[in-house]
Amino acid sequence: MNEEVITLEYLARKAGVSHSTVSRALADSPLVNAETKARIQKLALESGFELNQVARNLKVRATKMIGLVVPEVSNPFYPELVQQVADQARNAGFTLQLQLSGRNQELESACVGSLSGSRADGILIVTGEHGLVARSQVNTLVAAGKPVVVMGWVEDADHFDLVAGDDAAGGRSLAAHLVALGHVRIAVLGKAAHRGAFDRMVGFREELAVRGFPLHPELNIVVENENDVRSGVAKLLGLSAPPTAIFAYQDSLAATVYRQVQQSGLSIPDDISVVGFDNLDLATYLSPRLTTVGTHITPLCSAFVSLLVRRIQGIDPELPPQTIVITPKIIVRESSNSPRSHALLRSKPRAS
Amino acid sequence: MNEEVITLEYLARKAGVSHSTVSRALADSPLVNAETKARIQKLALESGFELNQVARNLKVRATKMIGLVVPEVSNPFYPELVQQVADQARNAGFTLQLQLSGRNQELESACVGSLSGSRADGILIVTGEHGLVARSQVNTLVAAGKPVVVMGWVEDADHFDLVAGDDAAGGRSLAAHLVALGHVRIAVLGKAAHRGAFDRMVGFREELAVRGFPLHPELNIVVENENDVRSGVAKLLGLSAPPTAIFAYQDSLAATVYRQVQQSGLSIPDDISVVGFDNLDLATYLSPRLTTVGTHITPLCSAFVSLLVRRIQGIDPELPPQTIVITPKIIVRESSNSPRSHALLRSKPRAS
DNA sequence: TCCGGCATTGCAATCGTGTGCAGAGGGGGA
């Protein structure tokens, strides 16, 4: 077994040339003689040579890698994004370094840290419910000229590039949709406001108010976990005048709502309409398929990646921080319909 | 603005020492005087110094990164795995480099290629339906001493480390479960055999035969896509003696089966039982929750990562290639139950 | 015959760290 490490130098000795020539030959430089080049390339192939990318990276001061920071990947919202970003990055000639910042983004700073230090040519950060945890770090990096783009809603994003979906608009269109169907008593299943305000819920409520049916306090349920969802739905169904529609602020919550509603012997959408937000794959697995709001994720990721690549390439370095907002669109499926009479609803049996 | 790159050398000049001392100080080496060390560390912090990891990697011949190759991440099967591997890797002090080999693993070789060349200290490859596409590449790498571990079922894995779930055993327990419930006419919704044989289906059929109810050909449906599933289920339900239970070889397919069955006005599990395989999150979102088979993913990933780490650390380099098999377990939920009488089943209305 | 230019190759510096080894300086014991 040959223990010697195969380097340019090694190939050079074998081929009887200098390592510079080998380097140029493998880079297909026109500076080296055609036959020599062919001979060296053949030799490299035969000896199973692999260029040491780390050394190369050091010399050329670039890694052709971009770091992607995402809270987690078991929540079905993120994988699709990762997939798209990975594809886009590959098209641009970059490979991906994935970092999970944790469900509560407790590792976000650590992730960003491990990505800087010249390991990644640029960094993409997808925020979670807590907003941009590593804000000061990002500011420092950007000030130092490191390409960074953030995705998610962050207030006062004056100092860095931001790509965000317009959640408020999405919320408004859901509300408009339900009201147009004839719903009056509409419940909201939401989360206590992290990151300033949860725009999708705010937009939803705004639109309800505009349309003349402001959200009734007893129909506003705050949930933090699965159990809250179950008890919340139970509470709603137990009201003397139950809602005819429920807006769950995430598709994954809507799934739980489904189970709870259907276990109570009620039918979606005949007895009660349910709408979600995110347009996960899950939304089409549910039965009936879920009406929801989703950003067309391709343009979103496209903006995300191409903005970063632009920064990395360093064309117009004076380009001020950008904020790109993408408006999501409502996807109407079978889980929302016009309300039937309340009498019918209340006469239905309820599971013990 | 200070355009000078901040390096050890820069700090050294500022502190009036040599770059060696700075290097040692930042590594908290006992070789440097306590006060000097403190002074240098303080200075480094103030100037926002970041160690150039690429240079370091070159010098120490290690990157503390492991590459993870996964077919895709939009199919809900993989994200959980990625999450676990990422966590395990972080615990072991490694960061993750994610590479997507594509739904049909068409990029698998390219992924492995971009991971070798000293970019990653070790490589984890999760195969897809096509088995180990980059097999020869893996053999070469392993022969060259590069740490590589493969997950998935691969035949003749004599030359490299392999971690696999025992799909056949899972299939057998599903069959046993259904037969024990009293089912006799059981349908299988499977895929044409990629990668030799699709063990979960093989195991399922074996066990049926052992129990005395070999699979009837008309109840064996081969599907390649969503549409096949729909038409397949329709065909099954249209039989003069429809099955009382359906085994879908993947949870995600079971979801489609659900919709088709429920749209036909039939109830799960009262009219027909449905079981899946994989135990995705999805399985609990469905209603009723899906009976399925799943590997407890934590030990699986644990074996996966720790085997690789062991190779990276290079303790007992003579350790022969390992094959670790993990037996999945059946998770009984509400989608499977004893069959009711066929008369009732056939008298049910069917949606137009 | 001489010279200029072109094609090709090698030399050597460089990227930023890590580290073996030598050397400086100081303190303590004989």
Add this chain to the structure above:
DNA sequence: TCCCCCTCTGCACACGATTGCAATGCCGGA
């Protein structure tokens, strides 16, 4: 006083590649 040892620091090389510049040899034209 001398010497040894211990603590600390710096020199210099190495990691494996890229690349500007110099050098070589050859050919053709004057």
